[in-house]
Amino acid sequence: MPPTIFLRLTRNLRQQWKPSTPPCSLIYLPRHILSLILQPRITASLVTSNRDSQKRTSTSWNHSSSVKNFIALSVDRAAELQRAIEAHKAIISPIRRLPNELLAEIFFQASQASFDRMADIGPTKAPWLFTHVCQLWAEVALGSRALWSRIFMHLDRVDEAAGGFASIAKLFFERSGNFPLTVKYSANTVIPHIVHSTPLWNM
Secondary structure: OOHHHHHHHHHHHHHHOOOOOOOOOHHHOOHHHHHHHHHHHHHHHHHHHHHHHHHHHHHHHHHHHHHHHHHHHHHHHHHHHHHHHHHHHHHOOHHHHOOHHHHHHHHHHHHHHHHHOOOOOOOOOOOHHHHHOOHHHHHHHHOOOHHHOEEEEEOOOHHHHHOHHHHHHHHHHHHHOOOOOEEEEEOOOHHHHHHHOHHHOOO
16 A cells, blocks of 8 residues: 555544543542532532522511411401301390380399399499490380389488489489389488487477
């Protein structure tokens, strides 16, 4: 074979031949060279991982806040519904279906029991108590003349007789209208002094 042809074949083979591995593998590089090459990649990977972790944490926190807000709103809504249920229970209560005349008679009998015991009159006693329950009861109580026709007076209590008691008694008289009055009084402290002073009476 002529030398010229041999050189051409050699040149062609060199141009077509490609090594399967790089001429210098990273495995055989010194450690400090490897660290310089790989450090930016590791740092970038850590930064990316940290950002992803922060995003997941932020997402979890937002989800937790949303759940807490939902629970708070649910609790408020449940309380509102419970109040509505209680209000409707009062509306459909059997006592609301009683005729006003029968309700007034019940009030009268309850007041009679207090009157027989000679209980003090006041906002926590019958018949005052009936005017503070609901609008219907107040209307029935104020519209019943008989309910205010009985009054018990403590004459031993000077402070009440001098001021507050007098105004309460006047209110009883006004609300009873033309209904016949029944008045009881207690004067256990005053009567003995009156009896003891009978010789001085101007007859």
